[in-house]
Amino acid sequence: MLYRQYEYQAYIRALKRGRQRGNKKTSWLLLLLATLTAVYFGLHLRPVSSCISYDPPGSEINLPDTPNRNPQTNIEASGQPEPIPPPCQQARTVHPGARDPWAQDFGASMETQTVRVAAGDTLALILRRSGIEHREAYKVVQALKTVFEPARLREGHELKLDFISSGACPPVFQGLRLELGPREEIQLVKGVAGGFFARRASRELATRHQHVTATVQASLYQAAHQTDMPMDVLMQILRAYSYDVDFQRDIQPGDRIEVLYEEKVDGDGEFVKAGEVLYATLHTCGRKLQVYRFKTADDCISRLFDSQGRSVQKALMLTPVDGARLSSGYGMRKHPILGYNKMHRGLDFAAPMGTPIMAAGDGIVEYAGPRGTYGHYIRIRHPNMYQTVYAHLSRYADNIKKGVRVKQGEAIGYIGSTGRSTGPHLHFEVRHGGTAVNPATVRTPPGRELSGKELERFLLAKTRLETLYASLSKDDKKLAQAENNLSDTGIAHQ
Numbered sequence: 001m002l003y004r005q006y007e008y009q010a011y012i013r014a015l016k017r018g019r020q021r022g023n024k025k026t027s028w029l030l031l032l033l034a035t036l037t038a039v040y041f042g043l044h045l046r047p048v049s050s051c052i053s054y055d056p057p058g059s060e061i062n063l064p065d066t067p068n069r070n071p072q073t074n075i076e077a078s079g080q081p082e083p084i085p086p087p088c089q090q091a092r093t094v095h096p097g098a099r100d101p102w103a104q105d106f107g108a109s110m111e112t113q114t115v116r117v118a119a120g121d122t123l124a125l126i127l128r129r130s131g132i133e134h135r136e137a138y139k140v141v142q143a144l145k146t147v148f149e150p151a152r153l154r155e156g157h158e159l160k161l162d163f164i165s166s167g168a169c170p171p172v173f174q175g176l177r178l179e180l181g182p183r184e185e186i187q188l189v190k191g192v193a194g195g196f197f198a199r200r201a202s203r204e205l206a207t208r209h210q211h212v213t214a215t216v217q218a219s220l221y222q223a224a225h226q227t228d229m230p231m232d233v234l235m236q237i238l239r240a241y242s243y244d245v246d247f248q249r250d251i252q253p254g255d256r257i258e259v260l261y262e263e264k265v266d267g268d269g270e271f272v273k274a275g276e277v278l279y280a281t282l283h284t285c286g287r288k289l290q291v292y293r294f295k296t297a298d299d300c301i302s303r304l305f306d307s308q309g310r311s312v313q314k315a316l317m318l319t320p321v322d323g324a325r326l327s328s329g330y331g332m333r334k335h336p337i338l339g340y341n342k343m344h345r346g347l348d349f350a351a352p353m354g355t356p357i358m359a360a361g362d363g364i365v366e367y368a369g370p371r372g373t374y375g376h377y378i379r380i381r382h383p384n385m386y387q388t389v390y391a392h393l394s395r396y397a398d399n400i401k402k403g404v405r406v407k408q409g410e411a412i413g414y415i416g417s418t419g420r421s422t423g424p425h426l427h428f429e430v431r432h433g434g435t436a437v438n439p440a441t442v443r444t445p446p447g448r449e450l451s452g453k454e455l456e457r458f459l460l461a462k463t464r465l466e467t468l469y470a471s472l473s474k475d476d477k478k479l480a481q482a483e484n485n486l487s488d489t490g491i492a493h494q
């Protein structure tokens, strides 16, 4: 009993310490205890047939804190907490010739298994799959029920199962954590007597700045994938540049994107989710397109602006489908079905069936319904005599019908292949004064332009972001440049 208490306390301490180096004193006391146990069993119970914790140590005992002797017990190398003598519940045979049993048996370590809940999973099923025996799994479920209804477990939830494992013994389940959201989690720990206790705890998130540079080989999408850039950040980038850049035509191999963004991390410094893009530079076609996040004082909305203080968000989006591939541009082309050359008055974006289509700008739905070769079709009227057309939809979003007011970025329908179409894609047109124009070259009015005091504040914020990026990416040339810009104001970045 005393031994189990000790073990449990040591475990709790190990949990609290996380990656820190452990308490030497505890370690020595545990060692002493373990040695006594081992010697006792060695003298009285050999050969073994029932559960035995430790083999008798050989004549040359190397203590486990000898550096690098066993990677499992090396705290610095593995990042694991102190070795803890585990209760081994499996009968094992001692081979007389086996050398150095400590290396195998003393190498106890904490292991965390991360399980993502799949469709049809139940908590009991997951626990059983992770090797937790039936009775233990039942106790876990009962304990969790005091703070969380296991039936509420959803596909995509993440469970972290903690085990203590040691040598040949099967890992012993110690508790779990269930992330309920970015800010909340359920914690379950094993008590001294073997019972489980659960509680709800809030995850405290800290913000960290992160930077990434990606060079295009094929597409921006692929370039981002080869780095650590989270998907969320890539989407923000695509959205920010979608007003000015035709990703299919403008982006060339060798183009480069630099991004500074925020990420939210938990108490262990582990990534939880991506935050906002603060700054980005896209080097493409000899152009350098920069965006900076800035919160305007009058409405407290944070938006991305270009280097001149103009909101990157324009009246019309160039790409009304996220992550789509431009499969056909504007202009003359050989028609894929009709076979002869025909003017293509829009852009075709190939995307998987059912991908949401966004309203390219604020406006009023003028038409929503089937329309000949266009298939399911939506037309929106925007200010300044602009109209946008969306064709070949599989279906319309709820409430989309004639006369309805829509906001830019709102889902209006879903990718399909209705009408004259060879596969799932969106046919997108922009019309000005009733005539089709090339969406890639249309210059619609900017969303917002900063001036006066607000522009001054923006220019300062812009320099701060450049300095922050340069210091993170250790770009001395840029840092010197940015600091030069700051020298007059005497303000350091936040």
Ligand SMILES: [Zn+2]
Pocket (backbone or CB within 6 Å): 328, 344, 346, 347, 348, 426, 427, 428
């Ligand atoms: Zn088309």
